[in-house]
């Protein structure tokens with residue numbers, strides 16, 4: 001079993017819905033538990049008591065939400081100093097609405113988020129391209145949910161995206177269990 005911390009920021013609900021779907025995915029793995037926190041709520045103890053982390057952000061000006069970056073620079077920097085989260089798994093998800101299938105800067109957003117967690121010594125769990133619904137919103141970095149249509153009207157994220165969020169969370173949870181059982185980093 002594994003305890004997976006899911007952290008997110010959200011203004012209009014799309015990233016939050018993806019976080020909730022990810023929590024369902026964690027719970028679908030026998031004996032595993034999801035802890036859902038906003039970037040403003042999460043504490044160092046939440047990190048320490050988890051076996052893995054999923055982090056979600058809206059794409060803001062081609063980068064991550066400022067609340068998430070604040071959390072990284074405050075809550076996570078102390079963990080970095082003490083090497084406290086080395087070897088825990090990390091998965092990312094994002095929601096955007098920009099033109100084009102990749103959104104405006106979504107890949108840069110994933111890279112900036114995952115770069116910070118790699119700095120913390122965490123192990124990135126990607127999204128394999130054979131995952132069901134991948135073509136609806138998959139990037140190898142993680143799940144991407146486009147919340148707007150071509151005219152930028154917000155319709156929220158689709159059921160296919162939420163299913164993809166559940167599936168990615170299952171991958172992350174299984175990877176966390178495997179590493180925990182192998183005691184590679186303990």
Ligand SMILES: Cc1cc2nc3c(=O)[nH]c(=O)nc-3n(C[C@H](O)[C@H](O)[C@H](O)COP(=O)(O)O)c2cc1C
Pocket residue numbers: 009010011012013014015016057058059060061062063095096097098099103104105106146147154
């Ligand atoms: C300040 C701000 C900047 C944004 N910048 C981008 C952007 O650069 N690229 C993009 O695809 N969407 C951008 N968006 C749209 C949001 O990423 C999109 O609406 C997302 O689904 C919102 O997630 P939420 O519902 O969880 O708040 C921006 C939205 C806001 C409020």
